[in-house]
Amino acid sequence: MTASGPRIALLGFSIECNRFAPPATQRDFDTRCWLAGEAIVADARGPAPKALGEMPGFVAGMDAAGPWQPRPILLAMAEPNGPVEQPVFDRMMATWRAGLEALRGEVEGAYAVLHGAGLATALDDPEGALQALVREVLGDIPFVCSYDLHANVSDAMVRDCDAFVGYRTNPHLDMRERGAESAQLLRRLLAGEKAHRALVRLPIVAPTVSMLTAAGPYAEVIDLGQELAALDPAIWNVSVMGGFAYGDTPFNGMAVVVTAADQESADSMAERLARAAWARRDRFVAELTPLRVATRRAKDSPVPLAFADVADNPGGGGRGNTMHILASFLAAGVEGCLMGVIHDPMLAGEAHRLGVGARFTARFNRPQGTLTAEDEFSRPLEAEAEVVALSDGRVTGRRGIFAGTAMTLGATAALRLGGITVVVISIRTQCADPAFLEHLGLDIGAARCVVVKSRGHFRGGFDEFFTPDRIVEVDAPGLTSPILTRFAWTKLPRPVLPIDPDAHWSPAR
Ligand SMILES: [Zn+2]
Structure with missing residues (x-):
């Protein structure tokens, strides 16, 4: 049997980085999930994967939708820690670059498993750097990225992909589903559909304990996003990203990212949900x-x-x-x-x-x-x-x-x-x-x-x-x-809620 179907580059980088914790090393990835080449797909199709659910969900979703040809490069995941030692991240980037260059002109699409709250010791936005690398080497091919709900969303993360898919549950029980959804969206892009994205970031750095999705202000905004998306066929995905305070980046802040068939639909939906989150701003507090x-x-x-x-x-x-x-x-x-x-x-x-x-x-x-x-x-x-x-x-x-x-x-x-x-x-x-x-x-x-x-x-x-x-x-x-006033922030945008009561935001439209 000859292989058929689209050839898809697969890669991933997932670690949540706390600026105040000691640096993450290669060993952190080795002991959790370091998969190179074909091992990525074998792991995803195995009975007890080392990888968290996104890649297994994506591979299953692609398999279910017809023939395809995975072109796996490197999937690196670790327990949350401090920023990744710069030489360790640089070596990963070299591996991704070499893998992508070998696939240039061969692959029709790409999928990346990302966290969105990664740091390297000399880089605030490693995910954005990786996404830019994919674009630089593979050009304007369909590219879908999935993210943890705690992503601190940079402009590059939204610019350098076609569809942005974030978790909707905390605890994170939908990793497989979001991987499968990423496969669906990639199939649509491969079929020739075009997607546009919008990002609205709010000056709210919500304490971790205030971002549960069973109930509470965050749950209400996520649920509203799904209700509105279900009514509007132009909307591909609505992701309300809570963020991770301890990343301490200039782009920290609750963020709404919408992927849609046209820019106007993406912009208006993102704005509407940002207003809904802002209206609940006084409830993003820690009560311990x-x-x-x-x-x-x-x-x-x-x-x-x-x-x-x-x-x-x-x-x-x-x-x-x-x-x-x-x-x-x-x-x-x-x-x-x-x-x-x-x-x-x-x-x-x-x-x-x-x-x-x-x-x-x-x-x-x-x-x-x-x-x-x-x-x-x-x-x-x-x-x-x-x-x-x-x-x-x-x-x-x-x-x-x-x-x-x-x-x-x-x-x-x-x-x-x-x-x-x-x-x-x-x-x-x-x-x-x-x-x-x-x-x-x-x-x-x-x-x-x-x-x-x-x-x-x-x-x-x-x-x-x-x-x-x-x-x-x-x-x-x-x-x-979760008591955020106890930290010596260096890069967080200020003023920001709930640390600074005078933080302000007004809609752009
Ligand atoms: Zn998370």
């Missing part, structure tokens, strides 16, 4: 529970509760190792508590050497070498502990954003510290999936309380145990605190 109140509830609550350590979320660049909640709960004698997942390779390794049943003094966050800025939050803690379970940390996600994804937590240990069982891992990951605790034999349903190092994605994984009214967002210090 003080740690002292959270501790009391952990002791006294008649019903089981989930406590989210939103300020130390590895899914936003947090180190996953701050001790504020653990120290407070230990001091108060909280019982029946599961806590995870804490990133401490040295402690996990020690537990593995000692073995199940061993009792020892667990020393969290032992200082290693030169102290770095992250130590401001990642303080040491010592407590008597018993090793209750061990694993190699290989887990397939069960529910939520990691469902069906092959994950590696590295050497993992469950340690009992009084009434609290703490899961310690060796590869920094946010606690978004119950399997991270369950694979060690821990029973979430039997716990009186669960503490997760996660801002909000745990809601998609732990929803079988905790309804939204049983979730407590705790105010503790950390690199991903």
Whole structure:
């Protein structure tokens, strides 16, 4: 059988970068998802992909719509972290450039999986740079890009593609669907249809916890966008991008991006939704529970509760190792508590050497070498502990954003510290999936309380145990605190809500 159908370049770069966190290295990509050439398509079609859902959804969508010929280059994804070390990003760019140049004149279209809140240490807009590279090398061929809902949308991201597709759910449960939608839009472009895009950015840097999509102001704007799009055949896609405050870029701010058959439809829809978001501006605020109140509830609550350590979320660049909640709960004698997942390779390794049943003094966050800025939050803690379970940390996600994804937590240990069982891992990951605790034999349903190092994605994984009214967002210090006045911003556009009450915006039309 000879191959037929359009030849499509495939590439991707996905990492959410917190300006205040230590730099991301090649190892961050190697340990999560580094796929080159044919491995991208094999992974996407496999039973438990390493890649998050966009590429598997795109490949399935293309497969379902008829013959095509993938031309995969490089897909690099990592757990959120600080800005990518510049030489690491430069090497990726060289790989994409070489791959694209080899395909020049051969491919009819391109698809890129992007996050939109990436940074390199000397570059504020790596996604925009990659998109410009695709245009430079491949020229004006159909090009679709998909983005995380936390994208900080630059002008280049909207200029250098034909269709812009952003997630609509937070927690992100629609990654596969948005990949499949990207395939549909690319097919339309390949058939000769033309698309236009509009971008309206607002001076609102919404705290992470105010951007859930089940309910609240952000949900209302997203839902309105989908309702209006369904009524207007000219609209291809409406994406309301919440942004990621800690990227700290000049183009931070909630952004509406519309792809449509004509410019007027795109412009008016983007404007209309921007007005809807602006009208709700006073509601994009963080309302957290003080740690002292959270501790009391952990002791006294008649019903089981989930406590989210939103300020130390590895899914936003947090180190996953701050001790504020653990120290407070230990001091108060909280019982029946599961806590995870804490990133401490040295402690996990020690537990593995000692073995199940061993009792020892667990020393969290032992200082290693030169102290770095992250130590401001990642303080040491010592407590008597018993090793209750061990694993190699290989887990397939069960529910939520990691469902069906092959994950590696590295050497993992469950340690009992009084009434609290703490899961310690060796590869920094946010606690978004119950399997991270369950694979060690821990029973979430039997716990009186669960503490997760996660801002909000745990809601998609732990929803079988905790309804939204049983979730407590705790105010503790950390690199991903939703209290935005605590950060020394350098590039954020000012004034901006909710940091500066005098921020203003008026529609262009
Ligand atoms: Zn996100």
